[in-house]
Amino acid sequence: MIxxxxxxxxxxxxxxxINRAPLPALATGLPWATIMLASMASFSPVIASAPVVPxxxxxxxxxxxxxxxxxxxxxxxxxxxxxxxLYSGQPFGSGIVLWSVTMLVLEVVDERFLxxxxxxxxxxxxxxxxxxxxxxxxxxxxATGYPLPLVIGxxxxxxxxxxxxxxxxxxxxxRIRLLPLKRL
Amino acid sequence: MARxxxxxxxxxxxxxxxxxxxxxxAILGVVAGIVVLTVSLINPDAFSFARSAAAEVxxxxxxxSAESRATGQGVFAAIGAYFKAxxxxxxxRREVDAARANAVSMQALEDENRRLKALLGIxxxxxxxxxxxxxxxxSGASTRRYAVLDVGANxxxxxxxxxxxxxxxxxxxxxxxxxxxxxxxxxxPDNVVPVRRASDGLSAFVQGASDGRIDIRLINMGTNPVKxxxxxxxxxxxxxxxxGIPVAVATAPNRDGATGHLAADPADHVYVVVEQAFSAQAxxxxxxxxxxxxKTAVEEP
Numbered sequence: 001m002i003x004x005x006x007x008x009x010x011x012x013x014x015x016x017x018i019n020r021a022p023l024p025a026l027a028t029g030l031p032w033a034t035i036m037l038a039s040m041a042s043f044s045p046v047i048a049s050a051p052v053v054p055x056x057x058x059x060x061x062x063x064x065x066x067x068x069x070x071x072x073x074x075x076x077x078x079x080x081x082x083x084x085x086l087y088s089g090q091p092f093g094s095g096i097v098l099w100s101v102t103m104l105v106l107e108v109v110d111e112r113f114l115x116x117x118x119x120x121x122x123x124x125x126x127x128x129x130x131x132x133x134x135x136x137x138x139x140x141x142x143a144t145g146y147p148l149p150l151v152i153g154x155x156x157x158x159x160x161x162x163x164x165x166x167x168x169x170x171x172x173x174x175r176i177r178l179l180p181l182k183r184l
Numbered sequence: 185m186a187r188x189x190x191x192x193x194x195x196x197x198x199x200x201x202x203x204x205x206x207x208x209x210a211i212l213g214v215v216a217g218i219v220v221l222t223v224s225l226i227n228p229d230a231f232s233f234a235r236s237a238a239a240e241v242x243x244x245x246x247x248x249s250a251e252s253r254a255t256g257q258g259v260f261a262a263i264g265a266y267f268k269a270x271x272x273x274x275x276x277r278r279e280v281d282a283a284r285a286n287a288v289s290m291q292a293l294e295d296e297n298r299r300l301k302a303l304l305g306i307x308x309x310x311x312x313x314x315x316x317x318x319x320x321x322x323s324g325a326s327t328r329r330y331a332v333l334d335v336g337a338n339x340x341x342x343x344x345x346x347x348x349x350x351x352x353x354x355x356x357x358x359x360x361x362x363x364x365x366x367x368x369x370x371x372x373p374d375n376v377v378p379v380r381r382a383s384d385g386l387s388a389f390v391q392g393a394s395d396g397r398i399d400i401r402l403i404n405m406g407t408n409p410v411k412x413x414x415x416x417x418x419x420x421x422x423x424x425x426x427x428g429i430p431v432a433v434a435t436a437p438n439r440d441g442a443t444g445h446l447a448a449d450p451a452d453h454v455y456v457v458v459e460q461a462f463s464a465q466a467x468x469x470x471x472x473x474x475x476x477x478x479k480t481a482v483e484e485p
Contacts, residue, residue: 047331092223
């Protein structure tokens with residue numbers, strides 16, 4: 001029942017479409033809210049004793065950025081990375097740097113590769129995710145002063161595999177974002 | 185997918201400045217991030233106030249999920265128990281018979297132990313736990329291994345206090361907010377726990393490998409007497425962890441020790457107990473013993 005509702009097109013979900021527009025708060029706020037909520041996923045029932053959970057917030061950021069280029073501003077990495085640092089357990093500041101750099105890199109990718117399909121997007125995301133997790137592990141290793149073993153391999157693989165799923169979820173959220181709920 | 189067209193805003197000065205400012209802020213973000221990162225690498229506690237404030241905000245969410253986790257585990261355990269009821273019944277019967285015999289000999293040993301300790305004048309310190317808590321969150325995506333408790337400074341939790349579950353050591357508190365506390369798990373590479381082998385007191389230390397397993401390193405190098413299945417408990421040296429808490433079970437001996445798995449996996453435990461730091465306890469007991477000794481010395485003559 002709920003599933004049918006989720007997969008329905010916006011036309012079926014909202015009866016009246018004439019004289020309606022998306023809610024501005026939802027249209028601009030939903031990407032920010034969902035990325036921040038994904039940052040808080042560490043307060044989940046899973047108490048992991050090894051780093052196995054993919055960095056959901058980062059995947060969410062990539063997915064939103066790839067799906068709607070230009071909707072998140074270039075500087076979005078600064079506040080969102082700061083928020084992620086509060087919950088990720090990484091040394092404070094690594095999120096700010098890496099997320100800001102990610103937004104800039106994606107800007108360059110947009111400039112260089114004008115026509116891309118999903119597979120190219122996935123490839124770009126794969127490179128970024130692998131680099132992100134690698135640098136995160138390196139920074140954490142610096143903080144502990146302990147040579148870090150290759151524990152992030154499974155995590156990287158899982159993140160790459162789960163990226164298309166996250167993209168689908170973001171696509172779903174994008175539909176919700178643009179529901180015509182506001183009466184003009 | 186074509187690239188969006190709004191990158192080149194034409195002659196609109198306002199739009200041009202907007203884009204330019206965006207890039208400036210993004211690059212400032214990188215620079216500021218590097219500065220903040222350097223500060224937090226040099227002084228890891230520098231931003232603990234922000235983290236504990238954030239944990240306070242997320243506390244209700246984590247608490248709800250911890251309770252749902254407890255219920256979920258209970259349900260699965262109950263379902264699993266039905267499938268294995270017959271076999272389990274027979275096994276348990278056997279175990280109870282064996283345990284009954286053990287219990288009698290334990291009783292005798294305990295009596296003897298008490299008698300001998302009384303003879304030597306040793307007073308066993310009573311360790312009263314500070315608080316019992318839920319684990320409400322963990323750093324699942326990071327190679328640093330932290331967990332968050334739903335008790336904090338208001339409940340008497342202070343940095344440095346050891347955290348244990350029923351079956352073994354979980355970690356130690358490193359940051360305490362008003363109603364939440366951050367725990368450095370035993371699997372974090374930063375957490376080094378002095379241990380001894382339960383069977384013969386062979387001393388070693390345990391360091392996290394941040395992949396869920398831990399390294400057991402012997403203090404005396406040379407021949408490696410560790411065998412698969414050896415249990416290591418805290419030795420109490422260093423004064424932080426009380427002695428006798430199970431920490432690790434060796435699984436794969438190597439040249440200078442072994443890799444092992446945790447005695448208490450935080451994922452299996454809904455409730456944990458925060459205990460007093462052992463050294464403070466020891467100091468208090470010492471203080472009390474000195475006072476008692478002074479009292480008896482006064483009374484005696």
